[in-house]
Amino acid sequence: xxxxxxxxxxxxxxxxxxxxxxxxxxxxxxxxxxxxxxxxxxxxxxxxxxxxxxxxxxxxxxxxxxxxxxxxxxxxxxxxxxxxxxxxxxxxxxxxxxxxxxxxxxxxxxxxxxxxxxxxxxxxxxxxxxxxxxxxxxxxxxxxxxxxxxxxxxxxxxxxxxxxxxxxxxxxxxxxxxxxxxxxxxxxxxxxxxxxxxxxxxxxxxxxxxxxxxxxxxxxxxxxxxxxxxxxxxxxxxxxxxxxxxxxxxxxxxxxxxxxxxxxxxxxxxxxxxxxxxxxxxxxxxxxxxxxxxxxxxxxxxxxxxxxxxxxxxxxxxxxxxxxxxxxxxxxxxxx
Numbered sequence: 377x378x379x380x381x382x383x384x385x386x387x388x389x390x391x392x393x394x395x396x397x398x399x400x401x402x403x404x405x406x407x408x409x410x411x412x413x414x415x416x417x418x419x420x421x422x423x424x425x426x427x428x429x430x431x432x433x434x435x436x437x438x439x440x441x442x443x444x445x446x447x448x449x450x451x452x453x454x455x456x457x458x459x460x461x462x463x464x465x466x467x468x469x470x471x472x473x474x475x476x477x478x479x480x481x482x483x484x485x486x487x488x489x490x491x492x493x494x495x496x497x498x499x500x501x502x503x504x505x506x507x508x509x510x511x512x513x514x515x516x517x518x519x520x521x522x523x524x525x526x527x528x529x530x531x532x533x534x535x536x537x538x539x540x541x542x543x544x545x546x547x548x549x550x551x552x553x554x555x556x557x558x559x560x561x562x563x564x565x566x567x568x569x570x571x572x573x574x575x576x577x578x579x580x581x582x583x584x585x586x587x588x589x590x591x592x593x594x595x596x597x598x599x600x601x602x603x604x605x606x607x608x609x610x611x612x613x614x615x616x617x618x619x620x621x622x623x624x625x626x627x628x629x630x631x632x633x634x635x636x637x638x639x640x641x642x643x644x645x646x647x648x649x650x651x652x653x654x655x656x657x658x659x660x661x662x663x664x665x666x667x668x669x670x671x672x673x674x675x676x677x678x679x680x681x682x683x684x685x686x687x688x689x690x691x692x693x694x695x696x697x698x699x700x701x702x703x704x705x706x707x708x709x710x711x712x
Contacts, residue, residue: 522612536682
């Protein structure tokens with residue numbers, strides 16, 4: 377029997393922990409007793425119950441929220457699919473490090489931890505129009521690295537990414553996972569690749585799909601052929617969070633594309649995940665329908681770098697705090 381580097385991950389996907397039903401029941405009962413009209417909190421109440429189930433307690437608190445941003449470079453930029461040079465990925469990572477990016481300010485505003493993972497930016501993945509992005513071992517190793525991203529401890533994980541050219545990668549990935557036409561899955565990207573750039577992007581996705589289409593039966597194989605290091609790391613991080621029963625908030629199109637790899641293997645894998653926002657990248661909405669998720673926010677953003685997930689984390693924190701700290705009405709009518 378052939379042994380694959382992905383076998384350990386497949387084994388995890390057959391034995392996923394689930395939310396605690398008893399905690400969900402208790403949380404729902406608490407929602408009914410809060411000092412507001414029943415159901416007045418709307419989706420905030422649903423979010424609080426969801427969070428309570430995954431944390432395994434009636435009255436949880438969000439104490440260690442973390443935004444994890446995975447950055448990678450891509451050989452596909454050789455096809456001139458984006459107006460920005462590949463070197464911008466490293467410059468943007470440096471901007472994060474000195475606190476100059478939008479995500480830094482959002483994390484300050486909502487008291488969120490922030491970690492940036494530089495995934496060998498000096499060594500881009502292979503150009504997927506000519507070769508597989510990664511070999512099996514390096515793809516599996518990058519997934520394992522992503523799993524370690526929560527090793528320091530977190531109780532709410534926001535998944536974000538950074539990488540020039542990675543919306544092209546995500547488009548190819550989604551087309552291979554879900555089928556359809558190239559144009560349906562290929563938008564202008566976070567950097568607004570319009571006109572000739574967009575046409576080259578479509579052509580690159582077509583070429584990549586044609587080259588690798590014989591290998592589309594296995595989502596992990598699709599990921600390693602068409603994905604990138606940040607994709608593989610996000611897949612690992614989402615899976616690790618599930619195994620530790622840590623709730624996840626996904627960011628935009630690229631982060632959701634990574635999650636879709638797990639969804640195609642086992643749709644229940646993403647039960648612990650919310651989608652923070654819908655990107656103005658047109659294909660993100662299509663992808664959300666495919667995986668059965670509704671975004672918390674729709675702000676017309678296409679910034680990437682975990683910003684939509686981080687903004688949604690503020691909503692989750694507020695929902696949980698309202699659920700846990702609001703007074704309740706006792707049977708005799710007293711407020712406690």
